Amino acid sequence: METDQDNLQQNRTSSFANDLRGRAAGMQEGATEALHRADMYVRENPVPTILGALALGFFIGVLVRSSEPTPRSRWNAARDDAEDQLRDLLSSLAKKGRKAYKKSASAVRDTISDATDAARNIDMDDYTDPVTSWFGKLWKKMS
Numbered sequence: 001m002e003t004d005q006d007n008l009q010q011n012r013t014s015s016f017a018n019d020l021r022g023r024a025a026g027m028q029e030g031a032t033e034a035l036h037r038a039d040m041y042v043r044e045n046p047v048p049t050i051l052g053a054l055a056l057g058f059f060i061g062v063l064v065r066s067s068e069p070t071p072r073s074r075w076n077a078a079r080d081d082a083e084d085q086l087r088d089l090l091s092s093l094a095k096k097g098r099k100a101y102k103k104s105a106s107a108v109r110d111t112i113s114d115a116t117d118a119a120r121n122i123d124m125d126d127y128t129d130p131v132t133s134w135f136g137k138l139w140k141k142m143s
Contacts, residue, residue: 042049
């Protein structure tokens with residue numbers, strides 16, 4: 001009984017292997033025929049084939065490039081450099097402006113101080129005595 005089962009199993013295996021070989025041979029013949037037809041098409045129509053290959057290559061390049069991280073372009077780097085230089089320039093101008101303001105503020109303070117001192121040193125009698133004497137004379141005339 002085991003031999004019958006072994007024979008049956010062996011027949012099935014060999015039948016399956018033969019079926020696979022037949023399919024593989026059929027696929028190989030189909031592939032050879034497809035390759036022959038593609039070769040004939042390329043030889044008969046070279047321009048559309050070349051344009052198609054270029055389009056396919058462009059499409060693949062776009063897909064590959066979109067999957068890569070975006071590198072910094074030279075314009076971004078130039079813009080960043082320009083921003084840094086402008087920031088440095090404005091910073092130095094602000095420092096100079098602060099120094100100039102301090103100098104001008106101290107100059108105004110010194111001038112006001114000098115003017116105040118000069119006003120304190122004015123002898124008011126020189127200005128009030130003529131007015132007082134004039135009022136005195138006027139009072140005497142009216143009385």
